[in-house]
Amino acid sequence: MIQRFKPLRAAVLLGLAEIAFLAMAQAAPSLRVVDGDTLVLDGETIRLNGIDAPEIAQTCRSARGRETRCGKDAKAALEKLAAAGPLECKGTELDGYGRRLATCYANGRDINAQMVRLGHAFAFRKYSLAYVKEEELARKDHAGVFAGTVQAPWEFRARKWQVASQANNQAAPRDCPIKGNISSNGKIYHTPWSPSYGRTRIDPSRGERWFCSEDEAIAAGWRAPG
Structure with missing residues (x-):
């Protein structure tokens, strides 16, 4: 009798595992990074508040004078930071283009701040002074774009x-x-x-x-x- 029910029990357990996996997949937020300061989370476009990253088409110069694709590098950096853990974006204000302005946290860490501190974005002083300290430290350490020549976005x-x-x-x-x-x-x-x-x-x-x-x-x- 025990042997007869083992396949059924295995099938039930497998079915439960599949249901759990589907539930997790449905609960997981969809994420797409547009550029170094913009992402789309669950269909909503979010502009990272207080920072301005090089545009996708923008290039910079390294310390040795080599041309770098700093705009694409900024996008790649944000993709990596956003994927570091559960992502949560806080903020309710909309900008002039209908994007939600937000501070985003991956695994509890402020990725807006990290983008500036790692030299992949500027503190957007025109609108916020929140990340001026991070930019000053990035410049001091010659991090990212601050290691060479960069034009403000x-x-x-x-x-x-x-x-x-x-x-x-x-x-x-x-x-x-x-x-x-x-x-x-x-x-x-x-x-x-x-x-x-x-x-x-x-x-x-x-x-x-x-x-x-x-x-x-x-x-x-x-x-x-x-």
Whole structure:
């Protein structure tokens, strides 16, 4: 009799294990890192409060003068930090683009602070002084981008904007260089510092258009890539 019920018992235990695994998978938050200061958690876009990381398309110079892809390095660093443990993001305020501003903790550690301390982001002094100390320490230790030459992300964006506006890119209205593209992914707008900006073409006959600001693009129903 005991032998007869062993396979049934094993099947029941296996079934229970599968149910437990599925429950854990469903409970686990979905996470996607967009760049060095933005992530999508359970479908919600979150902007890490108080920091500004190099843009994905941005490059820097190492201490030896070698060009580095510091924007992509910042994204990789955030992916690693966010995966270090259970992720919790605290904050309720929204920025001008509808993203939630938050301080995120992985396994209880402030990853906003870590990104700055490791030299993968700047303290965003224009909006917060929360991580000024971490930046000062990173500069002192020549950590990350502070080991060589780096342009502040806000300066990089301003320069890209200026160049795109002056170039009158593909007949763009002056000072309105944002490309409102329509693809299989929907209505996506591309800023001059977007990695795909240069290869994106605008066809007004398809309903595509130019925007003068990200606010304008969002209000018209377009969204940022990523």
